[in-house]
Amino acid sequence: MDSALIPKGVKRCPIGQFAVFIAVVGAVLLWGVVAMFLCYIKGLNQTNMNNAYGFALWIWADLAVIALGGGAFFTGLLRYIIGKDELKNIINYAVLIGFVCYSSALLILAIDVGQPLRAWFIFWHANVHSMLTEVAFCLTCYFGVLTIEYIPLILENRQLDKVPFCHHLSHNMHGIMAVFAATGAFLSFFHQGSLGGVTGVLFGRPFGYRTGIGIWPWTFFLYTWSAAACGPCFTIFITRITEAATRKKLVKDNVIDLLAKIAGWMLLTYIVAKIIDTWYWAAVTAPSMGLTLMDFYSNNPGSAYGLWILIAEVGICGVLPAIMLVSGSVRRSPALLFIAVTLAVIGACLNRWVMVLQTQAVPVLSFESWFTYFPSWQEIATTILPVAYGVILIALSYRYLPIFPQEQELNPIEGGK
Amino acid sequence: MFPFSFEWVWDMGHMVFHGGLWYALSILGMGVTYCIIKAVYDTAKGQGGHHGHGQH
Numbered sequence: 001m002d003s004a005l006i007p008k009g010v011k012r013c014p015i016g017q018f019a020v021f022i023a024v025v026g027a028v029l030l031w032g033v034v035a036m037f038l039c040y041i042k043g044l045n046q047t048n049m050n051n052a053y054g055f056a057l058w059i060w061a062d063l064a065v066i067a068l069g070g071g072a073f074f075t076g077l078l079r080y081i082i083g084k085d086e087l088k089n090i091i092n093y094a095v096l097i098g099f100v101c102y103s104s105a106l107l108i109l110a111i112d113v114g115q116p117l118r119a120w121f122i123f124w125h126a127n128v129h130s131m132l133t134e135v136a137f138c139l140t141c142y143f144g145v146l147t148i149e150y151i152p153l154i155l156e157n158r159q160l161d162k163v164p165f166c167h168h169l170s171h172n173m174h175g176i177m178a179v180f181a182a183t184g185a186f187l188s189f190f191h192q193g194s195l196g197g198v199t200g201v202l203f204g205r206p207f208g209y210r211t212g213i214g215i216w217p218w219t220f221f222l223y224t225w226s227a228a229a230c231g232p233c234f235t236i237f238i239t240r241i242t243e244a245a246t247r248k249k250l251v252k253d254n255v256i257d258l259l260a261k262i263a264g265w266m267l268l269t270y271i272v273a274k275i276i277d278t279w280y281w282a283a284v285t286a287p288s289m290g291l292t293l294m295d296f297y298s299n300n301p302g303s304a305y306g307l308w309i310l311i312a313e314v315g316i317c318g319v320l321p322a323i324m325l326v327s328g329s330v331r332r333s334p335a336l337l338f339i340a341v342t343l344a345v346i347g348a349c350l351n352r353w354v355m356v357l358q359t360q361a362v363p364v365l366s367f368e369s370w371f372t373y374f375p376s377w378q379e380i381a382t383t384i385l386p387v388a389y390g391v392i393l394i395a396l397s398y399r400y401l402p403i404f405p406q407e408q409e410l411n412p413i414e415g416g417k
Numbered sequence: 418m419f420p421f422s423f424e425w426v427w428d429m430g431h432m433v434f435h436g437g438l439w440y441a442l443s444i445l446g447m448g449v450t451y452c453i454i455k456a457v458y459d460t461a462k463g464q465g466g467h468h469g470h471g472q473h
Contacts, residue, residue, distance in 0.1 A: 123418070123438075124422070126434060126435070128428075128430035128431050128434045129430060134434065137437065137441075138441075141438070141441045141442060144442075144445050145445065148445065148448070148449060164459075164460045164463075165456055165457070165460045168455070168456035168459040168460050169453065169456035171459075172451075172452040172456050172459070173452045175452075176448055176451065176452065179444065179448055180445070180448060183441055183444050183445060186441070187441055
């Protein structure tokens with residue numbers, strides 16, 4: 001029925017099967033949309049946020065998807081600026097994943113701001129002393145870059161490509177894509193960093209506060225670094241899941257190996273920097289404020305934060321995947337590679353959780369105790385909403401757009417039409 | 418915010434933040450405009466593009 005829209009030389013499941021899949025995921029999406037409208041209509045009283053938790057599940061989800069969506073800017077930087085030509089076979093998917101991540105982040109923010117009709121205030125009445133202003137500027141512009149990078153893929157749909165204007169527009173956009181990619185890398189550096197800076201400058205919260213260079217705390221650089229390391233891991237992670245779902249090999253091993261190797265070295269250098277940062281904070285910064293490391297990880301009844309979370313983030317989901325990814329023999333094993341990228345992805349999410357949620361859980365006044373928080377179902381539903389949206393967009397893009405240039409070669413079909 | 422807005426102050430913060438924003442928006446705007454104008458021109462001229470998939 002929709003065979004005229006499917007790219008040439010590739011096979012897709014029957015439309016009925018595809019429709020059932022979309023309907024199932026669509027039901028989850030609908031659940032999220034109901035929760036979203038509840039938040040819009042009734043307000044932020046639908047959440048479990050309170051005076052202690054001004055940032056909660058939504059902001060964690062925002063920071064996590066932005067870090068994981070970093071695969072788009074970093075793969076683009078490697079492909080167009082550094083000149084790693086092999087990555088042209090995965091850049092489309094990296095862009096799509098980045099587009100999903102950033103549009104999800106903006107969607108969550110549109111719910112979180114409470115009054116989305118006033119979202120433009122941050123551009124017009126900007127507070128130029130705020131890290132979040134920089135985040136808003138760069139995030140919005142970078143979403144524009146991702147949209148520009150995604151449009152040529154849409155225009156390459158089999159039917160759209162027959163329209164001369166669409167064909168030429170797509171061709172021209174490819175021609176100057178390096179300019180957009182360079183702009184995207186510039187914007188990403190600043191908004192990823194500023195997200196880290198938000199916590200790092202909070203001198204009233206010793207758990208999150210860091211020293212740094214000039215106005216930039218060390219977390220500024222660590223966030224950008226971790227996004228560049230874990231973003232490509234997320235791209236590989238989603239590629240492997242897509243391959244499992246479609247029961248096809250979509251990207252050649254040498255491409256995955258190259259991306260995993262670069263991500264591994266980025267992760268290894270990042271985690272060394274993270275360990276140094278943590279040590280300096282525990283040995284110098286926190287004691288200068290009258291606190292010790294164990295003040296942040298013990299005697300906190302009601303909350304689950306113990307040393308385990310530091311070991312999980314830095315050790316199990318940091319050092320371990322870094323060592324695994326720099327090892328050629330591990331990268332050549334599909335199972336071990338998948339474990340390594342999964343750990344790296346969890347590590348990035350844990351880092352954002354700790355920096356957003358644990359920072360607010362720690363009491364800052366002597367008469368306070370640890371603050372606890374559990375999200376409401378509306379917060380959970382609206383956080384799952386972008387996941388369902390992402391699955392649907394990826395499914396539609398995979399079905400109708402030539403996302404994987406090597407798919408035809410890796411999966412030849414009889415007749416090859 | 419523009420320099421003619423009443424809130425504008427000619428300090429480093431405003432110049433760096435908004436300068437960066439306009440710089441990025443200008444590059445994106447000019448890039449897209451160039452692509453659209455060239456696509457219109459190429460279409461009118463009847464040129465055939467020769468790009469394959471995966472050249473992104």
